[in-house]
Amino acid sequence: xxxxxxxxxxxxxxxxxxxxxGSSRSDxxxxxxxxxxxxxxxxxxxLDGTLDAVARVGYQEVQFAGYFGRSPTQVRAALDAxxxxxxxxxxxxxxxxxRWDATLDGAHVMGHRYLLVAWIPAGERSTLDGYRxxxxxxxxxxxxARTAGILFAYHNHDYEFARxxxxxxxxxxxxxxxxxxxxxxxxxxxxxxxxxxxxxxRAYPGRFHTVHVKDMDARGRMVDVGKxxxxxxxxxxxxxxxxxxxxxxxxDTPEQPLDSIRASYQYLRRLEF
Numbered sequence: 001x002x003x004x005x006x007x008x009x010x011x012x013x014x015x016x017x018x019x020x021x022g023s024s025r026s027d028x029x030x031x032x033x034x035x036x037x038x039x040x041x042x043x044x045x046x047l048d049g050t051l052d053a054v055a056r057v058g059y060q061e062v063q064f065a066g067y068f069g070r071s072p073t074q075v076r077a078a079l080d081a082x083x084x085x086x087x088x089x090x091x092x093x094x095x096x097x098x099r100w101d102a103t104l105d106g107a108h109v110m111g112h113r114y115l116l117v118a119w120i121p122a123g124e125r126s127t128l129d130g131y132r133x134x135x136x137x138x139x140x141x142x143x144x145a146r147t148a149g150i151l152f153a154y155h156n157h158d159y160e161f162a163r164x165x166x167x168x169x170x171x172x173x174x175x176x177x178x179x180x181x182x183x184x185x186x187x188x189x190x191x192x193x194x195x196x197x198x199x200x201x202r203a204y205p206g207r208f209h210t211v212h213v214k215d216m217d218a219r220g221r222m223v224d225v226g227k228x229x230x231x232x233x234x235x236x237x238x239x240x241x242x243x244x245x246x247x248x249x250x251x252d253t254p255e256q257p258l259d260s261i262r263a264s265y266q267y268l269r270r271l272e273f
Contacts, residue, residue: 027272029236032265033061033087035212035250039257043068047075051082057262058269063210063248064089065118072109079110087246088114088184088210090155093121096141104148114210114246115145116184118155125159131169135176142180153182153210161193170195174204183207185242186250187230188214188222197235206243211235212250213268222252224260226267233273 034054036043042050047068054062062084067075079086089112095103096117107115117138124130142152160170174183185208190197201208215228225232236244249268254260 029247029268029271031060031247032058032268033063033246033248034059034261034265035063035065035090035248037065037090038249038251038254038261040065042257048078048081051078051084053258054261055082055084057258057265059084059249059261059265061085061087061246063087063116063246066090072106076110086110086112088112088116088153088248090116090118093117093119093124096137100141100144104145104150107150108148112150114151114153114182116153116155116210118184119157125169128165128167128169128172131164131172132176135173135181138173138177138181142177142182146180151182151209152180153184155184155212156186156193157189158193161190161195168195174200174207179204179207182209184210184212186212186214187232187235188212188216191216191230192220198238201238201242205241208242208244210246210248211242211244213247213264214250214252215264224251224254224267225249225264226271227263232268232271236271237273 036050036054039050039054042053047070051062062079064075064086070078089107089110091103103115107113120134124134138152138154145152154173156170160173161168173181183204185197185200187197190200213225213232215223215225215230215232217223217228236247247268249261249264251257251260251264
């Protein structure tokens, strides 16, 4: 199941709560999170047991991409039992329509603070004017979310970095939508698309509250964190300028999901920057 179908199947899902950034400087990550799309098969088979396994690896917070057929109340109980928090969740693009208020209500049940759209339908983004309309829609959704005490964000892939009409669509989104619309940077996809995370942190300080920690090898393949070429130390060293508060490990297609999340976590726990 690809991400678009997975998110659509979890259309009743809700969104994200964040702990504040640490007040003191540190040369290591204080908290490491996991995007549960990485272990979606395990979650579908045994949600409670998988959340417990994630916590035993050492993860302290998670990000959802669907609620696996359970209500927000049921999922919140499972999170609490595992000792985890869920600062964010991915939601389908169409949740910004008639279901937006209900989605915001679900966020409060979960204790979420962030709601994030992670995929734009191809028909909506075929032109730069399409991206401008998307930015306007994001702005309206973010305004409504703010009144509910929730932050709205967009998660990139690589298609936003393919030039269109002489411009980079991601730049259009950033320019057309205000800082009310936050950005979750996926480090694999921006790198695969030819973008520079550090340049965006400098150009839009404070806008990137969350990041997907994913690695890429020299052949452009997604690999466990620490087994590729992405310079995480240099990236995280700019966390204050970027505005980073949460770091979510993700691997879209791991051969052994639990082994993958363990290897990525162990690398990040040792990482100094």
